[in-house]
Amino acid sequence: MNFLILLPVIISSLILGAHFFRAADYGLVLLCTTAPFMLLIRRAWVPRAMQILLLLGAAVWISTLTTIAKMRLMIGESWLRMAIILGAVALFTAGSALMFENKRLHQWYRQIALPIIPSLSAFFLTIVILSIVQIVVHPPMLLFERFIPGAGWFEIFLLALYAGWVTEKMLDIKESPRWRLRIWALFSVVFFGQLFIGLLGIDKFLMTGKLHFPIPALIAAGPIFRGDGFFMPILFAATVILVGPAWCSHLCYIGAWDNIASHGRNKPKKMPVWRQPVRIAIMIVVIAVAIVLRLAGVSVTFASILAVAFGLIGVGLMLVWSRKTGVMTHCTAYCPIGPMANWLGKLSPFRIKINDATCTDCGICHTACRYDALNMVDIKNRRPNIACTLCGDCLASCRDNSLEYHFLGLKGISARTLFLVLVISLHAAFLGVARI
Ligand code: SF4
Ligand code: SF4
Incomplete structure (x- = not known):
């Protein structure tokens, strides 16, 4: 029964697929012929997504209609019949989006109650x-x-x-x-x-066909040394301004390793007080070395050997120190991009805060934080320290739900x-x- 109700949607997708086939746009053919399969996902947001895709499909038909009509007008040929046919197809495509307003389909997609x-x-x-x-x-x-x-x-x-x-x-x-x-x-x-x-x-599989070393420090040091290739620093800055230091808890290809290594121990140990100054010193040294190497005109091979050595020391730190301490020591004490993400991340309004009215100072959230950002002194201050990457793990650990995301005037749940x-x-x- 549901299949019959959905038939106009499936037909609309297939006709659109045929249109792209004529234009030899095989990627879009693949998209149109497989999109109806998403309707098997029983979630309330899926029909809404399909409705918008169908409206975009109708827009494609209107745009095709206008292009062909203009061409035919230019060469003095008749265009009315074509406009009626394509107009009808556009209407059918847009109209099939209405099938999701059927009560039976509504109930089918909403059986699992999740926000849309x-x-x-x-x-x-x-x-x-x-x-x-x-x-x-x-x-x-x-x-x-x-x-x-x-x-x-x-x-x-x-x-x-x-x-x-x-x-x-x-x-x-x-x-x-x-x-x-x-x-x-x-x-x-x-x-x-x-x-x-x-x-x-x-x-x-490689960017521009050339090998680039997967070492986060090179996001900053690479362009300084080469004097070009600013794509990664720009991407990094834009991301960090948008979601704060979450680069270091969701998006970095190496940070994921340090995260796994730190879970080698159940509870994080207290980190030495020199962690933060050492981290800043390493950042300054990496930038200074990149400038000196550039000015000295050293070969790319020599600079690459230094970069690889720096990266390997970092991996060693994860394997030894992160596993032993339960803290992501590579990311919180070694990688020069970490402090940049933390500082630049302050431009983003996202924050984690502790609700003073409900927090009991039990300290359990401290054990969830692998970034050394939530020590007892931070808990008393009712906010994590600068090392926080907005990973959100501490929220799950608090029995009193005292930790929340903040974003301008939004409520905690909306900010999250x-x-x-x-x-x-x-x-x-x-x-x-x-x-x-
Ligand atoms: S600190 Fe460095 S290695 Fe760790 S997540 Fe951030 S950029 Fe990646
Ligand atoms: S304070 Fe919370 S959100 Fe911030 S890094 Fe630690 S566990 Fe993650």
Whole structure:
């Protein structure tokens, strides 16, 4: 029965697919023919997403109609019959979106009671971000696009579905630390997987076909040394301004390793007081060395050896110190990008705060924080220290729900939802362009 109600939607998608087939746009053909399968996902945000996609489909028909009409007018040919046919197809496509207003379908999709807006927002935000990448950037950045022209659109659709699904999972405060760990690790696997395949010789997996070292310190040191290649610093700054230091809890390909290493111990140990000054000193030294190497005109090979050595020391720190202390020592005491994310992140209005009225000073949240950002003194101050990366793990640990996200005047729950939508959409987008 539901299939019959959905038949106009399926037909609309297939006709659109046929239209793109004529234009040899095979990526969009793939998208149109597979999009109806998303209707098998029994979530209330899915029909809303499909409705908007159908309206976009109707817009494609109108745009095609106008283009053909203009051409025919120019060469003095009749266009009315064509306009009536394409107009009817556009109407049918837009009208099929109304099928979701059917009561039976409503009930079917709403049987699992979950909020619609967050997943729907993450779905469309991912589409918007990646569509910009797909349209503006050349050579293509999306992996599918590099193999089949047009297939980037299909990849965008898959990643948008993924973003909607992850948002739903992470909205559950208690489950969110587990899911954050999973999706962050997945990003690292995809990123390094691409590097590995690229090293095997399939250079379509590598950025511009050249190897770039996967060392976060190079986000700052690389462009200083080379004097060009500012894409990564700009991406880093834009991300950090948007979601604060969450770069270091959701988006960095190496941070995920330190996170896993730190979970080798149940409770984090107290870190020495010199952690913060040492971290700042390392940051200054890395930048100074990059400037000196540039001025001295040393070879790229020599600079690369230094960079690799720096990266390997960091991995050693994770394996030894992070596992022993339960604190992400690579990220909180060594990586020069960490303090930059923390400081620049202050430009973003997102914060974690502790509710003074309900906090009992029990200190349990301290054991959830792997960033050395929530010691007893910070708990008394009712806010994490500068090392906080907005990971959100402490929220799940508090029995009194005293920890909350803050964003301007929003309520804690809304601020957290907004944060998750933004950071998960960025995560999905990073997955799409995770080449090295
Ligand atoms: S501190 Fe460095 S390695 Fe750690 S998450 Fe941030 S950028 Fe990545
Ligand atoms: S204070 Fe909370 S949100 Fe901030 S880094 Fe620690 S656990 Fe994560």
